[in-house]
Amino acid sequence: MGVGHSSLPSSVDSLCINVFKPHPKTSALYNPTPQKHLFPTKKHSLFAGLKIGSFNHGRVPGEMEIQKGIAAAQKPIVDFHGIDEGLIQKIVYDALVWSSLHGLVVGDRNVQRSGKLPGLGMVHAPIALLPTPFPESHWKQACELAPIFNELVDRVSLDGKFLQDSLARTKTADAFTSRLLDIHSKMLEMSKKEEIRLGLHRSDYMLDEKTKLLLQIELNTISSSFAGLGCLVTDLHRTLLDDYGEELGLDSKMIPGNTARLQFAEALAKAWAEYNNPRWAVVMVVVQTEERNIFDPDLTWHCIPYLGFTYNVRSIRKTLAEIDSEGQLLPDGTLAVGGQAVAVIYFRAGYTPADYPSESEWSARLLMEQSSAIKCPSISYHLAGTKKIQQELAKPNVLERFLDNKDDIAKLRKCFAGLWSLVDLDIIKEAIEKPELFVMKPQREGGGNNIYGGDVKETLLRLQKEGSGEDGAYILMQRIFPAASLTYLIRDGICHKDHAISELGVYGAYLRNKENVIMNDQCGYLMRTKVSSSNEGGVAAGFAVLDSIYLT
Amino acid sequence: MGVGHSSLPSSVDSLCINVFKPHPKTSALYNPTPQKHLFPTKKHSLFAGLKIGSFNHGRVPGEMEIQKGIAAAQKPIVDFHGIDEGLIQKIVYDALVWSSLHGLVVGDRNVQRSGKLPGLGMVHAPIALLPTPFPESHWKQACELAPIFNELVDRVSLDGKFLQDSLARTKTADAFTSRLLDIHSKMLEMSKKEEIRLGLHRSDYMLDEKTKLLLQIELNTISSSFAGLGCLVTDLHRTLLDDYGEELGLDSKMIPGNTARLQFAEALAKAWAEYNNPRWAVVMVVVQTEERNIFDPDLTWHCIPYLGFTYNVRSIRKTLAEIDSEGQLLPDGTLAVGGQAVAVIYFRAGYTPADYPSESEWSARLLMEQSSAIKCPSISYHLAGTKKIQQELAKPNVLERFLDNKDDIAKLRKCFAGLWSLVDLDIIKEAIEKPELFVMKPQREGGGNNIYGGDVKETLLRLQKEGSGEDGAYILMQRIFPAASLTYLIRDGICHKDHAISELGVYGAYLRNKENVIMNDQCGYLMRTKVSSSNEGGVAAGFAVLDSIYLT
Incomplete structure (x- = not known):
């Protein structure tokens, strides 16, 4: 937690x-x-x-x-x-x-x-x-x-x-x-x-x-x-x-x-590689809404950039509400958010009740869980x-x-x-x-x-x-x-x-x-x-x- | 200027x-x-x-x-x-x-x-x-x-x-x-x-x-x-x-x-080495007073630290007023400030009339000029x-x-x-x-x-x-x-x-x-x-x- x-x-x-x-x-x-x-x-x-x-x-x-x-x-x-x-x-x-x-x-x-x-x-x-x-x-x-x-x-x-x-x-x-x-x-x-x-x-x-x-x-x-x-x-x-x-x-x-930050980035990149198909799928970071996100300079600044720099892995940032509105489950179990296939989901939000102000956020959590994306x-x-x-x-x-x-x-x-x-x-x-x-x-x-x-x-x-x-x-x-x-x-x-x-x-x-x-x-x-x-x-x-x- | x-x-x-x-x-x-x-x-x-x-x-x-x-x-x-x-x-x-x-x-x-x-x-x-x-x-x-x-x-x-x-x-x-x-x-x-x-x-x-x-x-x-x-x-x-x-x-x-910042640091370090005697003399950065120094993250942050890290040259920061009160000219022309011999003076202040609110600052400028320190x-x-x-x-x-x-x-x-x-x-x-x-x-x-x-x-x-x-x-x-x-x-x-x-x-x-x-x-x-x-x-x-x- x-x-x-x-x-x-x-x-x-x-x-x-x-x-x-x-x-x-x-x-x-x-x-x-x-x-x-x-x-x-x-x-x-x-x-x-x-x-x-x-x-x-x-x-x-x-x-x-x-x-x-x-x-x-x-x-x-x-x-x-x-x-x-x-x-x-x-x-x-x-x-x-x-x-x-x-x-x-x-x-x-x-x-x-x-x-x-x-x-x-x-x-x-x-x-x-x-x-x-x-x-x-x-x-x-x-x-x-x-x-x-x-x-x-x-x-x-x-x-x-x-x-x-x-x-x-x-x-x-x-x-x-x-x-x-x-x-x-x-x-x-x-x-x-x-x-x-x-x-x-x-x-x-x-x-x-x-x-x-x-x-x-x-x-x-x-x-x-x-x-x-x-x-x-x-x-x-x-x-x-x-x-x-x-x-x-x-x-x-x-x-x-x-070297925690480098090793975390390595783990995310390896997971992404393990997902394997399609190779253009992204790592999605679930973030808090702007209102709640007082400051999160840590993982999203210090780990996620290495995904791009070092491993050439694309990442996106989405709130739970955005995932609910933009996400869909494809017939093969792939999670697509905003039209992009998601290989790995990293939760930087979702650990506290305050991150779920409505049913929309719970619906997003369920959608992700049902998908084949690797959930962290x-x-x-x-x-x-x-x-x-x-x-x-x-x-x-x-x-x-x-x-x-x-x-x-x-x-x-x-x-x-x-x-x-x-x-x-x-x-x-x-x-x-x-x-x-x-x-x-x-x-x-x-x-x-x-x-x-x-x-x-x-x-x-x-x-x-x-x-x-x-x-x-x-x-x-x-x-x-x-x-x-x-x-x-x-x-x-x-x-x-x-x-x-x-x-x-x-x-x-x-x-x-x-x-x-x-x-x-x-x-x-x-x-x-x-x-x-x-x-x-x-x-x-x-x-x-x-x-x-x-x-x- | x-x-x-x-x-x-x-x-x-x-x-x-x-x-x-x-x-x-x-x-x-x-x-x-x-x-x-x-x-x-x-x-x-x-x-x-x-x-x-x-x-x-x-x-x-x-x-x-x-x-x-x-x-x-x-x-x-x-x-x-x-x-x-x-x-x-x-x-x-x-x-x-x-x-x-x-x-x-x-x-x-x-x-x-x-x-x-x-x-x-x-x-x-x-x-x-x-x-x-x-x-x-x-x-x-x-x-x-x-x-x-x-x-x-x-x-x-x-x-x-x-x-x-x-x-x-x-x-x-x-x-x-x-x-x-x-x-x-x-x-x-x-x-x-x-x-x-x-x-x-x-x-x-x-x-x-x-x-x-x-x-x-x-x-x-x-x-x-x-x-x-x-x-x-x-x-x-x-x-x-x-x-x-x-x-x-x-x-x-x-x-x-x-690489301007590295070259500036190199120049300051070479000047320090050229001064040569005594080897424990410092590089002194003349800084603006706290009231006037709205922000100076540039040279003092980005160049001066290299003097220490790369060249093992000690640096000090002094205002013109401090130099006036702490500075003295030794008989051999050495400038000593707060008891420390100064090899090189870098002016990050002193270029504008506002840096000289009293005679004290002008007196400091004269003192430095009379000394054998290298003035930049x-x-x-x-x-x-x-x-x-x-x-x-x-x-x-x-x-x-x-x-x-x-x-x-x-x-x-x-x-x-x-x-x-x-x-x-x-x-x-x-x-x-x-x-x-x-x-x-x-x-x-x-x-x-x-x-x-x-x-x-x-x-x-x-x-x-x-x-x-x-x-x-x-x-x-x-x-x-x-x-x-x-x-x-x-x-x-x-x-x-x-x-x-x-x-x-x-x-x-x-x-x-x-x-x-x-x-x-x-x-x-x-x-x-x-x-x-x-x-x-x-x-x-x-x-x-x-x-x-x-x-x-």
């Missing part, structure tokens, strides 16, 4: 902090990694005019305040105490110039016409100034998981009964999932087979501080966002460390390479990525229904956080007693809907009282407590030093036909970091920035 | 149309180049939501209106009649995405904070959608002239008496030139020698339609702008023709390569680029004082338009009678001050009546009438088809030490195109866009 692109700059949903339930496997105390890199205080006040300020107060925090803040917070993995402010100013300036020159930009919400067309109302993307330390072992673990999740989604998608049964209670409580299930049912009735299947996924993780476990937050199987901008931040950080690494005591080679994702892949399925897969002996390899199953299970449906009375009781250790996740997409802290208790009590079946719309998840580390975050040209927590997303690309798996790869990553002024209760106020990782 | 960066989007000064005086060498009627490229009307309505509109009315012009406009105007060199609007929409979309991803951006005047820092309030640069046809012979001529002008400026700069004498009348009429001359006088008095001399120039031309002559508009010896963005537009147009050339009947190889430009180079000197050099037998090579002299003379001082009574009489054939140019810099049409007559009559000596502040120039051709211009995301005229600027880089010329190169080019709704009188309303050339 795609994190809405518009949610990044200020919303918290894209970096949700989940309820923590002590993991049975470990109770070791957190032992921070020894400080590897110390920063010299060499003076480099080369650029004037830059303000290092606070977003909250619009003023420069005093040294005392910073020191106090640091003392009160977790011990950071990399120590930013010693960096000279003049040097930071210079790096910030260079980072902003680099961002402007390399398309690391997003729409500026303060500019009305932003996002109506490319090239208007742009501002640099919110970014971390320097990469965030991340243990190499956990990085490797996350990378290894990508092809296993790819395969799991594919296997689950083939089990229509499992999807329908697992989501039966959700169906009664969530209208959106219900409509998706209706389309899925129709496909089952007509025995529709997806012989060529393309998945472009992103699995999101947080590193739990106390257990030192890499735990999955969610798996996105539709509209996995930021594959483009994430790569650019990696390039930016590598460039900055090439220039300033010596002074900072950091080595650019410790930032893993990130198919309705089955879309459903396989729901939170409810994530929770079902975490039940004992469920993974075994889909995968044969015991090692793979063990690897998956290791990254599963505690996940429960609201039929588990023991867990509901525990969550009412200790709501701070849980997060309630509604099936609804688009972010910002998770329930934390005291609200968990209130909502559970209300649902118990009402007994309306609405509880089918939620799952309960262990809350994860990642470690906070001191970070420089830049938004709107202002650099702000604060404690922040991070979420790592790893992209995966999967393509297969009737006989063979053509592609099953891990494809780069996305690091997002957000201010956490408190690591204790609720979701901290703050904003998420794009980041990269520095292996430790 | 640099065209103010802020003048591009809407001002007319950067594409001044000069008064025409029939050239004695030719009276041939204009014979348009035969149409080489016809555009097929292949249907490609691939992208939705783009508006092809009119800037003046904010509405889509009807086909009738377009046809009518075309019929009334000059016959275009390349015929845009046949291009399908759907194809244009798709190319526009791609052009906007490409611009956003490659730093072809400027500050958005509608966004208040734009230009305060890099990365804020950006919008795609105003651009022509496709390159503008330009005769290969004239292109080669302009390129050949670059090193000759480089040498001429250097020779003129060495003749302090010529500069002082030529500008004596200007001095009494123009306070800014007077201050520059004062500094120049002081240098003459102290026998200050510039042993290492660096020039980064741009010579601007228009192609006169009736005479088919390439005629010089002006020579910029300080702050020659757009070396960065100009290169990017060339890259954009080549990319678009690589993608759509077949459909358009255009070949990307006919767009000359443009020195006060002599700066003065050698004034309009008055341009006019003096056009007088008979003046070029011969500075250059030996007769071929070079002939080449320069061929590109000189008619230029006169206001002591030439015959010309003043002619200009009062036929003001539409002349343009009056004040010495004042910063653009927008040229006088056209009826105002020429009025101003000349007033000056004659007053006899105040103010006439020393002006020169008269032949007005040049370039051919208009049908062009697609894009600003603020809107594509507008109109008749437009173009100005070609060719960059030159020159570096020498006491013994040898180290660099004397032509360095890429800048094409600027502006709407000309009428090719007859005055300056047409319109805006200038960045463009490239397509050799015919």
Whole structure:
């Protein structure tokens, strides 16, 4: 499920902090990694005019305040105490110039016409100034998981009964999932087979501080966002460390390479080639309407152009309403939109109820699903990525229904956080007693809907009282407590030093036909970091920035 | 003298149309180049939501209106009649995405904070959608002239008496030139020698339609702008023709390569190396204050970073006021600013009176001139680029004082338009009678001050009546009438088809030490195109866009 692109700059949903339930496997105390890199205080006040300020107060925090803040917070993995402010100013300036020159930009919400067309109302993307330390072992673990999740989604998608049964209670409580299930049912009735299947996924993780476990937050199987901008931040950080690494005591080679956008383009092109007939068919990107599309500089800017440049594959952009009015199903199953045959459909829209304001959009979705075009994702892949399925897969002996390899199953299970449906009375009781250790996740997409802290208790009590079946719309998840580390975050040209927590997303690309798996790869990553002024209760106020990782 | 960066989007000064005086060498009627490229009307309505509109009315012009406009105007060199609007929409979309991803951006005047820092309030640069046809012979001529002008400026700069004498009348009429001359006088008095001399120039031309002559508009010896963005537009147009050339009947190889920004960076780095002692000295870019610096994404973003990336040369940015307060002259002549030795000074500010609001800025300029730092430009180079000197050099037998090579002299003379001082009574009489054939140019810099049409007559009559000596502040120039051709211009995301005229600027880089010329190169080019709704009188309303050339 795609994190809405518009949610990044200020919303918290894209970096949700989940309820923590002590993991049975470990109770070791957190032992921070020894400080590897110390920063010299060499003076480099080369650029004037830059303000290092606070977003909250619009003023420069005093040294005392910073020191106090640091003392009160977790011990950071990399120590930013010693960096000279003049040097930071210079790096910030260079980072902003680099961002402007390399398309690391997003729409500026303060500019009305932003996002109506490319090239208007742009501002640099919110970014971390320097990469965030991340243990190499956990990085490797996350990378290894990508092809296993790819395969799991594919296997689950083939089990229509499992999807329908697992989501039966959700169906009664969530209208959106219900409509998706209706389309899925129709496909089952007509025995529709997806012989060529393309998945472009992103699995999101947080590193739990106390257990030192890499735990999955969610798996996105539709509209996995930021594959483009994430790569650019990696390039930016590598460039900055090439220039300033010596002074900072950091080595650019410790930032893993990130070619997600190229690999996604490759997967789309390979799928297009696999469709094969006719060769002049296009890749169709399903986009949001102009009104809703606040800004989407990511996939459509950073991946799709490669289809043309590198693979000579033509692409078109259509809204769901346009597909409804211009689309038709030819007798051989070909989807034609505006007179053009469509080989591959990439959904950059359609993951949230707001994308379906009328029956017209649902009609378009059904039309596409009935066609022979390769859908990224198919309705089955879309459903396989729901939170409810994530929770079902975490039940004992469920993974075994889909995968044969015991090692793979063990690897998956290791990254599963505690996940429960609201039929588990023991867990509901525990969550009412200790709501701070849980997060309630509604099936609804688009972010910002998770329930934390005291609200968990209130909502559970209300649902118990009402007994309306609405509880089918939620799952309960262990809350994860990642470690906070001191970070420089830049938004709107202002650099702000604060404690922040991070979420790592790893992209995966999967393509297969009737006989063979053509592609099953891990494809780069996305690091997002957000201010956490408190690591204790609720979701901290703050904003998420794009980041990269520095292996430790 | 640099065209103010802020003048591009809407001002007319950067594409001044000069008064025409029939050239004695030719009276041939204009014979348009035969149409080489016809555009097929292949249907490609691939992208939705783009508006092809009119800037003046904010509405889509009807086909009738377009046809009518075309019929009334000059016959275009390349015929845009046949291009399908759907194809244009798709190319526009791609052009906007490409611009956003490659730093072809400027500050958005509608966004208040734009230009305060890099990365804020950006919008795609105003651009022509496709390159503008330009005769290969004239292109080669302009390129050949670059090193000759480089040498001429250097020779003129060495003749302090010529500069002082030529500008004596200007001095009494123009306070800014007077201050520059004062500094120049002081240098003459102290026998200050510039042993290492660096020039980064741009010579601007228009192609006169009736005479088919390439005629010089002006020579910029300080702050020659757009070396960065100009290169990017060339890259954009080549990319678009690589993608759509077949459909358009255009070949990307006919767009000359443009590496001005890399060559300027190379020249700055070579100058830095030539300074040699100490090796840790920096390149200092003199910048405008934050208040005045509406946006300067060009040299400081597109050239200066290469100094670091490619040559490992450190650069700093300082305003004139900062240089005054932080700068000092060491006993050996070294300029130190903020404790750092300066090897090379690049002036991105200081070319206009507005950059000198107090004595502090003049004091900084003097301090720099007294130092051993390599100044780009020195006060002599700066003065050698004034309009008055341009006019003096056009007088008979003046070029011969500075250059030996007769071929070079002939080449320069061929590109000189008619230029006169206001002591030439015959010309003043002619200009009062036929003001539409002349343009009056004040010495004042910063653009927008040229006088056209009826105002020429009025101003000349007033000056004659007053006899105040103010006439020393002006020169008269032949007005040049370039051919208009049908062009697609894009600003603020809107594509507008109109008749437009173009100005070609060719960059030159020159570096020498006491013994040898180290660099004397032509360095890429800048094409600027502006709407000309009428090719007859005055300056047409319109805006200038960045463009490239397509050799015919």
